[in-house]
Amino acid sequence: MSDQPAQQKLPLAFLHGEAVLEKPEDLYIPPDALEVILETFEGPLDLLLYLIKRHKLDILELPILSITQQYVQYVEMMQDMQLELAGEYLVMAALLAQIKSRLLLPVHEELEDEEDPRAELVRRLQEYEQFKKAAENLDQLPRVDREIFVARALMEDSEEPQMRLPDIEMAELLLALSDVMARAKTFEHHQISAEVLSTRERMAAILQFLSEQSEPVEFTRLFTLSEGRSGVVVTFIAMLELLKEQLINCLQVAPAVTPASAIYLSLKLQE
Amino acid sequence: MKRRISDEQLVELVEAAIFVADKPLSRKQLKETVLLDINVSDKRLRDALDTLSEHYQTRGVKLVEVGTGYRFQACASLSPWLSNLWQEKAPKYSRATLETLALIAYRQPITRGEIEQVRGVTVSSNIIKSLLERQWIKVVGYKEVPGKPALYATTRQFLDYFSLNGLDMLPELPPQQGEKLDQMLDDPSVREPSE
Numbered sequence: 001m002s003d004q005p006a007q008q009k010l011p012l013a014f015l016h017g018e019a020v021l022e023k024p025e026d027l028y029i030p031p032d033a034l035e036v037i038l039e040t041f042e043g044p045l046d047l048l049l050y051l052i053k054r055h056k057l058d059i060l061e062l063p064i065l066s067i068t069q070q071y072v073q074y075v076e077m078m079q080d081m082q083l084e085l086a087g088e089y090l091v092m093a094a095l096l097a098q099i100k101s102r103l104l105l106p107v108h109e110e111l112e113d114e115e116d117p118r119a120e121l122v123r124r125l126q127e128y129e130q131f132k133k134a135a136e137n138l139d140q141l142p143r144v145d146r147e148i149f150v151a152r153a154l155m156e157d158s159e160e161p162q163m164r165l166p167d168i169e170m171a172e173l174l175l176a177l178s179d180v181m182a183r184a185k186t187f188e189h190h191q192i193s194a195e196v197l198s199t200r201e202r203m204a205a206i207l208q209f210l211s212e213q214s215e216p217v218e219f220t221r222l223f224t225l226s227e228g229r230s231g232v233v234v235t236f237i238a239m240l241e242l243l244k245e246q247l248i249n250c251l252q253v254a255p256a257v258t259p260a261s262a263i264y265l266s267l268k269l270q271e
Numbered sequence: 272m273k274r275r276i277s278d279e280q281l282v283e284l285v286e287a288a289i290f291v292a293d294k295p296l297s298r299k300q301l302k303e304t305v306l307l308d309i310n311v312s313d314k315r316l317r318d319a320l321d322t323l324s325e326h327y328q329t330r331g332v333k334l335v336e337v338g339t340g341y342r343f344q345a346c347a348s349l350s351p352w353l354s355n356l357w358q359e360k361a362p363k364y365s366r367a368t369l370e371t372l373a374l375i376a377y378r379q380p381i382t383r384g385e386i387e388q389v390r391g392v393t394v395s396s397n398i399i400k401s402l403l404e405r406q407w408i409k410v411v412g413y414k415e416v417p418g419k420p421a422l423y424a425t426t427r428q429f430l431d432y433f434s435l436n437g438l439d440m441l442p443e444l445p446p447q448q449g450e451k452l453d454q455m456l457d458d459p460s461v462r463e464p465s466e
Contacts, residue, residue, distance in 0.1 A: 042366050043392030088392050126447045127389055133445040134377060135369035141433045141442070146361035147350045148434050151332040151343035153290035 044092035045128040047074065052125075059125045062118050064103060068096040095121065202238035207267070210248060216264035219250075239265070273310040281311060281319045282326075289334070289341050295431060297340035338430025338437075371398050372407065376429070377444050380411050380422035399423075407432065 041047045051070050052059055075093050102117040142148050206222060223235050242248045249266045276284070288305040289296050296304075298316055306316070320341065324334045332343045345353055354360075364372075371394055374386045386394050402408045407429040413419040425438070435441065 042370065043390060045391035092391070124389075124391070128391060130445050130447050131370055131373050131377070131389055132366075134442075135366065135373040137442040137445070138373050138376070138433075139364070139369050141435075142347055142350075143361060144432050144434070145357075146354070147347055149345040149350065149353050151290065151345055152293075153287070155291050 042132075044071075044089050045125060046132070047071065047089075048092070049125060049129055049132070059122055059129065062122055062125070064096065064100050064118065068093075068100055071096055199234055199238050199241065202234050203242055206235070206238055206242060206265075207247065210265060210267045213266075216249075216251065216266035219263035219265060222265065273308055275310050278315070278319065278322075281309075281315065282322050284309075285316070285319050286323055290343060292342075295337050295340035295342040300340060335434065336436050337434055338427035342431075344434070365398075367392075367395070368398050368402070372402060372425075372429075375402075375408050375423050376425050376438065376441060379424035381424075382414050382420040382422055384420055405432075 041050065048067065048071065049059070051067050052062070055063065055066070057063060072093055075089050078089070099117045099121060144150060209222065210217060222239070223232050225232070227234075239248070239250075243250055247268055249268050251264050251266075284305055285301060288301060298313070298320070301316065302311065320334070327334050327343070331349060332345050334341060335344055367390075370390055371386055374389060375381055378385070383394050383399065399408075403410075405428075406426055408423045409426050410421045411424040412422045414422055430437065430440075
């Protein structure tokens with residue numbers, strides 16, 4: 001064994017002032033390797049993020065040329081394999097090419113205010129990365145039936161009275177049947193008459209009524225019970241229409257107090 | 272005429288009700304069901320729940336307040352052993368589902384288009400459908416833009432599932448490196464050299 005000091009390896013290159021001793025193994029991804037991970041991407045942004053991380057680069061340094069080359073290679077390979085290529089991937093390829101071409105243009109003095117063409121893409125990548133991480137965090141949260149087990153107790157059922165169903169006589173069964181038949185008869189003939197109550201008309205009536213009031217009106221006051229079921233339904237539909245068209249407000253005062261706290265309607269003030 | 276019960280009886284009743292109910296029980300639900308004909312002030316009910324919570328501090332189950340109310344659940348530290356009780360493991364969710372859910376949770380109310388904008392891909396109808404079916408999300412309105420797209424938000428059941436008391440208990444959104452972006456744009460040397 002010699003005791004001569006180990007020779008210092010010569011750095012291959014300097015990157016950001018740091019010596020690079022080993023050839024980075026992940027500098028380039030052969031297309032056939034991409035084949036394996038084809039399915040694992042959630043879209044073009046995800047693929048771009050992956051390529052950037054493989055380069056051990058910051059999103060902010062978005063190296064358009066090399067990233068575009070790899071990206072296009074990936075897309076071409078997908079086409080060669082005749083895989084159904086999501087349109088979004090092609091849109092991104094076009095965007096990358098566009099950014100690249102804009103970067104090649106000389107910068108005009110008078111256009112200095114112009115944004116770096118990469119800025120928008122960088123922003124989207126950052127935002128996507130943010131939510132990609134948020135999704136991972138969400139996945140880590142304890143969940144019911146995975147980390148959280150809900151405790152439950154059963155009611156003792158011996159206390160419950162056992163129901164014994166009585167035997168039924170044939171006569172009673174027939175009696176019940178005749179009841180049903182009698183009721184069915186009433187449905188035999190229908191008389192169809194023209195709609196007496198128009199929803200539009202009712203909407204106008206409600207608006208008219210509300211505009212005459214200085215304060216919100218209690219929901220039930222808008223119904224005229226003597227009109228029967230169909231009248232109530234038409235009024236209600238008219239209310240829904242007005243709410244949908246944002247012509248009236250519907251509010252409930254302190255719904256926490258009683259289960260059926262009063263509902264109030266008022267006109268929506270026009271600006 | 273409402274009945275009166277002792278504090279001890281109240282604690283027992285509340286404990287039993289939360290245990291036998293199929294779903295978490297809120298204070299309001301307790302008052303409207305098991306305590307319907309019993310004279311209990313809000314403060315007494317809260318005190319009873321506090322007493323219960325304290326009582327279970329040293330036990331294998333705990334009283335917790337989640338999105339829709341109170342429930343008992345096993346201590347999280349016991350989960351690795353408890354999970355052996357079931358042969359089927361809890362389902363795993365795809366990244367697409369989780370990313371969609373994360374966007375709805377942090378950006379609600381949000382439209383499908385806005386989700387797609389961030390993710391850069393179409394959100395499949397199945398994902399939205401299954402999230403709706405699980406009642407983790409719901410439609411809370413329609414955006415006043417052409418097409419009136421539905422606005423989605425998370426539900427209280429979503430909070431229940433992740434044992435959260437409110438949305439503010441979600442892990443903080445990872446920070447963006449916004450300042451550095453501005454720096455890059457100001458620094459002409461960062462521009463890619465043209466060949």
